[in-house]
Amino acid sequence: MKQDMIVVLDLGSEENPKIAREIRALGVYSEIHPHDITLAELNALPNVKGIILNGGPNRVVDGVEIDVSQEIYDCDIPALLVDHRGDDPWPAGEEARKTALKNFVFTICGAEANWNMDNFIADQVELIRSQVGDKKVLLALSGGVDSSVVAALLIKAIGRQLTCVHVNHGLLRKGEPEQVVQVFRNEMDANLVYVDAVDRFLDKLAGVAEPEKKRKIIGGEFIRVFEEEARKLDGIQFLGQGTIYPDIIESGTKTVKAVKSHHNVGGLPEDLDFELVEPLKMLFKDEVRACGKALGLPDSMVYRQPFPGPGLGVRCLGAITRDRLEAVRESDAILREEFAKNGLEGKVWQYFTAIPDLKSVGVRDNRRTDEWCVIIRAVNTVDAMTATVENVPFNLLQHITDRITSEVKGVNRVLFDLTPKPTGTIEWE
Ligand code: XMP
Numbered sequence: 001m002k003q004d005m006i007v008v009l010d011l012g013s014e015e016n017p018k019i020a021r022e023i024r025a026l027g028v029y030s031e032i033h034p035h036d037i038t039l040a041e042l043n044a045l046p047n048v049k050g051i052i053l054n055g056g057p058n059r060v061v062d063g064v065e066i067d068v069s070q071e072i073y074d075c076d077i078p079a080l081l082v083d084h085r086g087d088d089p090w091p092a093g094e095e096a097r098k099t100a101l102k103n104f105v106f107t108i109c110g111a112e113a114n115w116n117m118d119n120f121i122a123d124q125v126e127l128i129r130s131q132v133g134d135k136k137v138l139l140a141l142s143g144g145v146d147s148s149v150v151a152a153l154l155i156k157a158i159g160r161q162l163t164c165v166h167v168n169h170g171l172l173r174k175g176e177p178e179q180v181v182q183v184f185r186n187e188m189d190a191n192l193v194y195v196d197a198v199d200r201f202l203d204k205l206a207g208v209a210e211p212e213k214k215r216k217i218i219g220g221e222f223i224r225v226f227e228e229e230a231r232k233l234d235g236i237q238f239l240g241q242g243t244i245y246p247d248i249i250e251s252g253t254k255t256v257k258a259v260k261s262h263h264n265v266g267g268l269p270e271d272l273d274f275e276l277v278e279p280l281k282m283l284f285k286d287e288v289r290a291c292g293k294a295l296g297l298p299d300s301m302v303y304r305q306p307f308p309g310p311g312l313g314v315r316c317l318g319a320i321t322r323d324r325l326e327a328v329r330e331s332d333a334i335l336r337e338e339f340a341k342n343g344l345e346g347k348v349w350q351y352f353t354a355i356p357d358l359k360s361v362g363v364r365d366n367r368r369t370d371e372w373c374v375i376i377r378a379v380n381t382v383d384a385m386t387a388t389v390e391n392v393p394f395n396l397l398q399h400i401t402d403r404i405t406s407e408v409k410g411v412n413r414v415l416f417d418l419t420p421k422p423t424g425t426i427e428w429e
Pocket of ligand 1: 426
């Protein structure tokens with residue numbers, strides 16, 4: 001392993017991820033580990049230069065105050081103790097705190113600032129090769145940031161021992177399935193199985209209007225298609241997963257209850273019996289993007305905005321029909337193109353169009369029309385729990401409206417959603 005490490009031992013502080021990120025921002029790798037780690041386990045971690053014991057409001061678990069074992073207190077690894085009983089080693093104020101952290105990491109621990117993407121990738125390539133050997137790995141490649149970066153990393157490590165399965169369920173944005181094929185099959189020479197499951201998904205979804213039922217069908221059908229493809233392949237022993245650090249943190253630790261459970265390929269049948277390969281599980285989202293860039297993935301893949309798993313399926317409101325699905329895909333592509341041209345890409349957190357099951361009267365070429373309307377949504381948020389509406393310039397909205405109503409078949413009206421979250425949610429379904 002190439003990089004030094006500072007270990008944060010979790011004694012119930014909600015600030016632990018922030019501290020780990022601050023240390024990484026100093027150029028030193030940092031991981032959070034549970035309070036009950038043994039000295040032998042700690043010693044088995046590579047290049048540990050220091051430990052931070054950080055207590056906090058969740059220190060009492062099931063009525064008992066947790067602590068690290070005495071052997072950790074007694075070991076000779078430099079330690080920064082954050083004690084709820086009295087002395088607080090963190091000085092007040094953000095700047096002073098950062099200075100104290102820097103002093104601990106570099107002066108007291110003597111850590112080297114050698115955490116960078118090139119070293120991370122080199123280490124992971126080595127680790128993946130030693131885990132996988134000459135066996136085969138399967139990966140569900142959606143084209144989202146996390147699965148794309150895992151794919152690129154696995155391709156670098158084991159090349160064609162990796163099989164990527166891309167399921168096109170017909171609910172992806174314009175150009176996305178084509179981009180997956182172009183980048184991975186044509187440019188990276190990946191072993192890519194492309195599954196055209198469009199009809200299968202749309203047939204299953206026909207007439208289903210209830211959003212949660214739509215989500216269940218899309219998720220369930222995805223697993224069935226993936227499972228069918230997995231069974232066609234011989235000798236697969238590993239499953240690659242795009243699990244990232246926030247997934248692990250949000251799934252709960254020994255001191256923090258689960259915010260939500262994550263399962264990237266949730267619910268795969270147990271008889272498929274794979275061992276997992278999760279090379280990004282210690283990276284925060286911005287680091288995953290940096291890793292993808294360092295591996296040569298295009299910006300449009302690495303910096304893409306969040307996109308829900310059920311895709312356009314929850315933006316074609318109510319029962320999905322092929323004409324409205326195409327209209328939402330085309331209008332979304334126009335919106336994305338115009339936002340990119342006008343410097344809003346990367347500035348606005350999430351933006352998209354949705355199409356309700358609603359027609360209105362209009363006029364085109366001196367004739368009365370009865371056509372769909374399209375809703376534009378553009379929001380900013382930090383954690384998706386609340387959101388504010390982007391102040392999109394009015395003339396840009398007019399231009400986008402002109403383009404959508406003239407280029408998208410069957411649409412005669414465009415609406416802009418002014419609702420923050422709450423009271424609206426980000427998506428319409
Ligand atoms: P809401 O609509 O709840 O969305 O304000 C918050 C964020 O979550 C995304 N979202 C989903 N992501 N599967 C996903 O993977 C889903 O079913 C889903 N529904 C909403 C949404 O795009 C937004 O970023």
